[in-house]
Amino acid sequence: GESVGLHLPTLSVQEGDNSIINCAYSNSASDYFIWYKQESGKGPQFIIDIRSNMDKRQGQRVTVLLNKTVKHLSLQIAATQPGDSAVYFCAEVLRGFGNEKLTFGTGTRLTIIP
Amino acid sequence: KAGVTQTPRYLIKTRGQQVTLSCSPISGHRSVSWYQQTPGQGLQFLFEYFSETQRNKGNFPGRFSGRQFSNSRSEMNVSTLELGDSALYLCASSTRGRGQETQYFGPGTRLLVL
Numbered sequence A: 001g002e003s004v005g006l007h008l009p010t011l012s013v014q015e016g017d018n019s020i021i022n023c024a025y026s027n028s029a030s031d032y033f034i035w036y037k038q039e040s041g042k043g044p045q046f047i048i049d050i051r052s053n054m055d056k057r058q059g060q061r062v063t064v065l066l067n068k069t070v071k072h073l074s075l076q077i078a079a080t081q082p083g084d085s086a087v088y089f090c091a092e093v094l095r096g097f098g099n100e101k102l103t104f105g106t107g108t109r110l111t112i113i114p
Numbered sequence B: 001k002a003g004v005t006q007t008p009r010y011l012i013k014t015r016g017q018q019v020t021l022s023c024s025p026i027s028g029h030r031s032v033s034w035y036q037q038t039p040g041q042g043l044q045f046l047f048e049y050f051s052e053t054q055r056n057k058g059n060f061p062g063r064f065s066g067r068q069f070s071n072s073r074s075e076m077n078v079s080t081l082e083l084g085d086s087a088l089y090l091c092a093s094s095t096r097g098r099g100q101e102t103q104y105f106g107p108g109t110r111l112l113v114l
Helices: none
Strands: A010-014 A019-025 A032-038 A045-051 A056-058 A062-067 A072-077 A086-095 A100-104 A108-113 B005-007 B010-013 B019-024 B031-038 B042-050 B053-057 B064-068 B074-078 B087-094 B109-113
Touching: A010 A019, A019 A032, A019 A086, A019 A108, A032 A062, A045 A056, A045 A062, A045 A072, A072 A086, A086 B042, A100 B042, B005 B087, B010 B019, B019 B087, B019 B109, B031 B074, B042 B064, B042 B074, B053 B064, B074 B087
Parallel strands: A010 A108, B010 B109
Antiparallel strands: A019 A072, A032 A045, A032 A086, A056 A062, A062 A072, A086 A100, A086 A108, B005 B019, B019 B074, B031 B042, B031 B087, B042 B053, B064 B074, B087 B109
């Protein structure tokens, strides 16, 4: 079967510190992975994605690491700010015949402590 | 460019009733996807529409249906509501709904079934 899961449901980090949010997946055929951020009262917002043939991708203050050996995905946020407080979702995308299937994890709530 | 809009933002219904939710995608976007978000199940894919045709479907019962109009606006309908249908319903739009296109989410419609 396929599933996308998160190791921890909540994470608290001191402002200015780095945070790491983890995600496990089970479908080795997934084509790429996406991280979303969802703030209270808003829809998910795209953060960064990574193709399955990559190990690392960097964005502004964020880095996604993909370890295909252990089917693990992580999102690193550097120098966290209060605005980073949100729920973070990983999602895997599996391409089929003429369609794509997007499967989300249950989310991790990140709280930045001032 | 205006973002994805969803109406209504909040809705209260009773069991057995039906409900119709509306989504207006970003101008120029032809792909609209619908998701159900609950605390226990996270984000689950309902269906995707492209050019007025359902192109992709998740694992939801037939009580959940949708359609897309020629202007790309989309509606989803849930008939014979059950308590478990209480959730945040999100729609997301993208240009073609293919590849690593970014999906832009609306703020969601929060449905409460009593």
